[in-house]
Amino acid sequence: MASLKVGEVARQAGVNLQTVHYYERRGLLPKPPRTASNYRAYPVDAVLRVHFIKRAQELGFTLKEIQELLSLRAAPRARCGDVRGRAEAKVRDIDEKIRTLQAMRRALTKLVAECSGSGSVSECPIMEALDSENER
Numbered sequence: 001m002a003s004l005k006v007g008e009v010a011r012q013a014g015v016n017l018q019t020v021h022y023y024e025r026r027g028l029l030p031k032p033p034r035t036a037s038n039y040r041a042y043p044v045d046a047v048l049r050v051h052f053i054k055r056a057q058e059l060g061f062t063l064k065e066i067q068e069l070l071s072l073r074a075a076p077r078a079r080c081g082d083v084r085g086r087a088e089a090k091v092r093d094i095d096e097k098i099r100t101l102q103a104m105r106r107a108l109t110k111l112v113a114e115c116s117g118s119g120s121v122s123e124c125p126i127m128e129a130l131d132s133e134n135e136r
Helices: 006-013 017-025 046-058 063-074 080-114 125-131
Strands: none
Touching: 006 017, 006 046, 017 046, 046 063, 063 080, 080 125
16 A cells, blocks of 8 residues: 655645644654654545644635544534534634624724824823723
8 A cells, every 4th residue: 555754745735844733742643654664644535634733724614624624524423514514603603703703803993093003102092092901
């Protein structure tokens, strides 16, 4: 059976060596057997698994959530609906982050509008608002 050294997995997956080792430590990649010369001998599908992990990260999944997705893949009784449920939960998380970011943007835009940009820092309305215990 063909195998790859860690550097080959990293190169083919477009990540650095430390990323492959990190995924292995986190349990996202199974620990590969070692060759007689003590090199890790990754299966060829390790590259596909790293691609899966990176794509899931790009979509906002945490490493813990990615581990759950990988576990579903290995579970004989898992259903597509299980994956869909996790994806729907991630969409809700993203929507909440967007709402939070929009509120932050509105608050900061208001502070910027109140600041002329002139005068001393001690009289800056932005700094005063950051010092304030009360929300504006």
